[in-house]
Amino acid sequence: MIEWFTWLQLAIAVPGGVLCVILGLAGRKPTDLTMGATALVELLLIVQLAAAIAAPLAGNDATGSLLEFYTYLVSAIALPVVAGFWALVERSRWSTVILGVSSLSVAVMLYRMNQIWNVQGS
Amino acid sequence: MTKSKTEKPAPSRRVSGIGRLLIxxxxxxxxxxxGRSFVQIASEFVDAPLAYSLSALAAVVYIVATVALIKRSPRWYRIAWITISFELLGVLVVGTLSLVDPALFQHKTVWSVFGQGYGFVPLVLPLLGMWWLARHPVSVAAGPELPEGRA
Known part of the structure; x- marks a missing residue:
């Protein structure tokens, strides 16, 4: 896990999630903008997964439990996918809110993952 | 002759939408x-069998409650009430005990300190769930018995 990349993810997931929640509550159906924000969050998670697999080879080992880290990461990767499918199947304002909730949940999980990798056990 | 207000969803639709958000x-x-109880049990179960068994039980109850909220039938409506009441009871009892006698719950569960580790969501969510269930009853007494073949 690369720390500055995690902060970049948070810088996208949090405003993106808040934006989706606000637009959803304002009555907007899922659009390219809100779907795109969720897709970007997902894409960055995949990159983080690759980074997490590669990082120990470069001497960047997790300070905490790897098992816990990957449980979070796999869960986080699943969330935007489920929310995105929901938004495709049911095009209502609440689907937009759900996109936002998924991004914000991912943000919380990323924060925990960062603690596990960089802060714990040091 | 199109209606001018087709954009606005009907009130009933909107409420069921909030229900979906709850789900x-x-x-x-x-x-x-x-996820958390999986990690706890897989890596350090022997440290605190009671606390981690409780975590696992809580996780199962949350899953059942989620399913019960999705399924709209009298039987699942009752299951939703039972599981959500159990959650509220759990978070109140374990939350209180973890403050009164911290030695009892040295290891974290979902319900420790009223769900502090989860932003108090475990404390608020059962109340919202009960509110939603009370507002959207599936008629149990009224109407003929529904076929209960699908379990």
Missing amino acids: VVYGVLALAAT
Whole structure:
């Protein structure tokens, strides 16, 4: 896990999630903008997964439990996918809110993952 | 001759929409509780069998509650009430005990300190769930018996 990349993810997931929640509550159906924000969050998670697999080879080992880290990461990767499918199947304002909730949940999980990798056990 | 207000959803639709949001939040909490208890049991179960068994039980109850909220039938409506009441009881009892006698719950569960580790969502969610269930009853007494073949 690369720390500055995690902060970049948070810088996208949090405003993106808040934006989706606000637009959803304002009555907007899922659009390219809100779907795109969720897709970007997902894409960055995949990159983080690759980074997490590669990082120990470069001497960047997790300070905490790897098992816990990957449980979070796999869960986080699943969330935007489920929310995105929901938004495709049911095009209502609440689907937009759900996109936002998924991004914000991912943000919380990323924060925990960062603690596990960089802060714990040091 | 098109209606001018076709954009606005009907009130009933809107309420069921909020219900769906509730389902999603329940689903996320179920996922979080399941993931955490999986890690606890897989890596350090012997440290605190009681606390971690409780975590696992809580996770299962959250999953059942999520399913019960999705399924709209008299039987699942009753299951939703039971599981959500159990959650509220759990978070109140364990939350209180973890403050009164911290030695009892040295290891974290979803319900420790009223769900502090989860932003107090475990405390608020059952109340929201009960409110939603009370507002949207599936008629149990009224009407003929529904076929209960699908379990």
